[in-house]
Amino acid sequence: MSPPGDIVGAVTTGYQAWFTCEGDGSEAQCIGGWWHYCPDRLAMCGPKNCGIISWPDMRPYSKTYPTAFSTQGDGQQATLFSNMDDSTILTHFRMMADAGIDTVALQRFNPTGGEGPIRNVTTPRVARAAEATGRKWYCMYDISGWGNMQSELKTDWLSIMSAFACGPNYARQNGRAVVSIWGFGFNDDNHKWDPAACIEVINWFKAQGCYVIGGVPTCWLEGKNDSRDNYAQAYRTLDCISPWMVGRAGNIRDLDNVYDTRNLPDAKELASLGIDYQPCVMPGDLRDGARRHGDFYWRHWYNTARLKETGVGLGAYISMFDEYNEGNQIAPTAETKANQPPEFAWNALDEDGVACTSDYYLRITRDAREMFQGRAEITKVRPTEPWPGRGRFNPPPFVGLRARVNGKFVCAEGGGGHPLVSNRESLGPWEQFEIEYESPTCAAIKTRSGQYVCAEPHHDGQPDYVLIANRPGAGPWETFEVEQQEGGVIALKAHNGKYVQASGDGVLVAKSDAVGWWETFELVE
Template sequence: MKNINNLYWMAALCLLFSCAKQKFNVQADGSQNQKQLQSSPVGDVVGKITVGYQGWFACIGDGSPINAWWHWAPNASQQPSNSNNGIKSWPDMREYTASYQTGFSNLGYGQQAKLFSSYNDQTIDIHFKWMEQNGIDAAALQRFNPNGWEGPIRDAITNKVKIAAEAHHRKFYIMYDVSGWTNMQSELKTDWTSKMSAYTASAAYAKQNGKPVVCIWGFGFDDNNHPWSAAVCLEVINWFKAKGCYVIGGVPAHWREENSDSRPNFLQAYKALNMISPWMVGRIGNINDSDNFYNNSNVPDQAYCNANGIDYQPCVLPGDLQERQRAHGDFMWHQFYNMIKAGCQGIYISMFDEYNEGNQIAKTAENVSMVPSGGNFLALNEDGINCSSDYYLRLTNDGGKMLKGQIPLTAVRPTEPVIGGVI
């Protein structure tokens, strides 16, 4: 009987040890590291391409609540011009039915220099049409503090985005940018419960793991514009999770190391997120930068997320056109290649329509004939390679196909700058 009991306990101990081995890797030095946890299944953000969507342009005379040159000019009460310019890249305006006269000289081919307003229904509809045509799965609609003078137009834009996403079978979700939001902790919750949560009833609102997606951009950044403690940020994250949300964090590039652009002692807040999306604009500007970040940050970031059951959604950016970063698409493609090779769960494109900061993928002036004369705007052919205005949309389409396994992983950009041209 004693021998039988001994055998029973030995079998039980073996089973217990086997279960423990499934959860932990025992290292040679005796330390225990948790094995990779299962990442989320493909949903509306996992396995998908998401673009950051600002929708933050307005013009005097467009009927918007603010009636100003919002984000087009530093003095929003006056037309944008050479002396009042907030624009870095000039949009391709050929498809817009409504446009507004600026103070710039005519375009190189003689047309008047006009700009679009995001408040116009056709503007957002055409942007989502471009997303549909180019395999962009979701748009993260940026929402800054809505309690000031911008609030009414941001509310209006949200509804217009919903309508366009539904019409073009795209997904969207709210991405709160908390930069400079003094009373963020309480007002964010009020805004969600009183206004934004209603949008989750739309079939176009993004769901992941059966939960509505919400992103909070700005927790943990080590500057005066993002002053909250880790405890405050963790409380907000957990509040949204308790409301049944899948929470993405737009976090500093060095979040895992808690240094450089990240505040120290924030790791517990970062770990509470369902998905982590480190900000890369201003961190890389060429292919060598991308490779250095891949080796030193992206690969260990991905490993950390895998070990902690967090989905990883790195940024891919086209590059600042006016800083000549784009290398006719090679810079952006190399990021696609690196992030997919690392095993990312999704990709965030920064940004779709950010003409005022030069990081847009939406249709952009192809050459000097499509920008105001004497305005010093670089066009997509700035390095001598002709590119169609939709080139970065098409490049994003191919990057999405590679993420989804529809084309092989390749370091060589398969997208031609001009259809019918050469790679």
């Protein structure tokens, strides 16, 4: 296990720093136009030419550039920032410092291709901003589609990046300059290198005195699915392994499954080999409504912090700081639709109805770092409020379900194993449930003893589906649609398309086609 450094024990974020705007001077660098903001960078950024799916909160920036979008609902002109400006990168690094981010992984794509000019312009700006804010940073090569990677990677390091690696704020682990290579072993047409070539590159960087991180497939340990099957030795030649996670989990249940089936086996294997581990942590895809006003991000941090028990040299990698193109950024984002252009149809941070400040995910990062680095309790309950002082946004981990038809609390007799029935006057352990949302309108229901509620057929052959807490995990039969009703109550629809009702004897059954008095429940703390 490596000692604490700029990777092990540290919170790192990926940083694209790849946006340009018309009029920012990028034409002189052979870039020009709206690089990464628009499919056609040389056409004006506007409703018919826009490549981002989250709108930045532009209030923190001193220098901005007008777009062809209409005036925002809050009366502000629709503008965007450029990474060509020193002020933009310094602003980003100040945000990172405020959020407690220790280290920044600057993405570097094939510098001989179209990405080269913007990378060469932003790299010295990043070095200066890191020094000004006390952050560490390192080069993260993305070799996707880089045909001559094996030779050109070395040339780029020797001719350009190695000089930056000598700087005072360039990241070091175990006394060695950090370099990351993302893309070895992925089972697709963009990553076709022979494993021997990858091993040769890793060993070459080690010979240069570098600590080498590998951005590898999710299933690297098994050598299947997104991983090629003959890369075991290549993976184990690395100093640190960082499996990719974006697109691999869309809800909290997925994250828990990844923890059990990927993270824990990964960490145990790497601990036994003396290789460090830098798993990804994601805020969730804002486009798909996965964020659950911070609960998704916090659960990912909670699961990551628990990996320290394995004894592996552990860091954390946030995917990403500024990825407005994919909706998984933690940088300040429009709070509501009024804070973005009216023609911009994508979600704002209040996508599930909960108001969030634009810097909310930076604030979560600050609190998560305290947990990850051992200065705060490892807890499943998110401590960060989406909007401080605007009401209760941290629901308790367990709630009671009170049937509206009889005013009684739903009980899982014995903590599970029996049909749910609404027959209790007060809340005790058997009457408390955890509502695990996997989307804004879809959830599993779990008892305090850890049993999931299932809608399953009556054992006596009756057509109704009865609710019973008897499952160790959640699948389609253990998932319910949650529909908000007038008066602050909810209705639950089971997998059979029927609404759950508290029947005449109080037993909960999924049998109704419409919502009425018997089909509504109140959530009670």
